[in-house]
Amino acid sequence: MSLGERLPLVGYTEMATPTMNGSSLLAAEACPPEVREILHAAISGEELTFQQGLTLATAEGSTLEALVAVADRLRRGIVGDAITYVVNRNINFTNVCFVGCSFCGFGRGPGAADAYSLSFDEVVRRAREAWERGATEVCVQGGLPRDLDGFFYRNLLRAIKHAIPEMHVHAFSPMEIDYGVTKTGKGLGSIPGTAAEILDDRVRKELSPNKLPAARWVEIITAAHELGIPTTSTMMYGHVEEPADLVRHILLLRAIQKRSGGFTEFVPLGFIHENTRLYRHGGARPGAKREEHLRVHALARVLLHGAIKNLQVSWVKLGFETSLACLQAGGEYVSPEEFRMKIRSIGRVPAERTTTYKIRRIFDKPENDPQTALAQLPMALTESHVTYAEGAY
């Protein structure tokens, strides 16, 4: 689980293409012929087209139920019933940022009363504290201050790895890399695929004209993959985007994955509208509702089938109940004690993984669960903010 605020997922077990089971078959049969045909294609392992994706992207009522059932069937065939989590801590080293994304409630100007920047010592102290409490990963991201030293990212990475060599450092979004990272030296374990939002420059201009263009995001991510550095992939939904934007975004990620194989997972991120300029000025919907969360997760599972195996559900943003529903719409997710209990409540098996999906422990019997001190770790004020951390904006 996130000692701060992050999300998890499931390990992958190779299995044959699933066949339609009773409930997904029944649900599909009740759909209009066009949808039925698409769902049959999905379940038999075919790669869906943009037009087929677009049809599913507007699914409602019983059609949505059928999509969810099929997505859940695909999930079971690909990753089985385990729901995994990585024990990590998010360290957002500064909230000072000049970029000014309109959907962001996290970034501050350098003179703001609540602006902060952590020293390297403090970042290392938090990382060490996490390690001592069982974390295997720190997710390190922040705002973009104008006066950042050219070697800041590299030095921050070195400081953490010097203090805790075995800690997996999942750090620096493509935006941060675009801004300053050219040489990080040894130590970077993986990169968060954040800053993707919607990979379409028309939408990006509405959300954040100062952010890197879609092509630059793709260039950085694929360069990382070519260097053997895995990344996550994300998509922010529930703001100004149209269904076609979602489908195009997911299909772009699918195409990248087919070339590089470097994505560890896909993380749909619902837009959090509170405290954002974008919403205040009437430019966006107030985030997605439960039905839309379900549709997006199921759509992603179906469109990414055969490409990206792991689909992460952001409990931080969706809350437990919707997250559990999404876990039955093709998603997987999670984290420690309380999560293990929630996972078992829907008949699935909790397991702890590494950042790159190696299973560390499977908790098949509640009586064997470790009693850790994770839940007691005090969350620093800055860590409670989910804005720029993976899985949240």
Ligand code: SF4
């Ligand atoms: S989303 Fe990131 S880059 Fe954009 S304003 Fe917020 S902190 Fe800055």
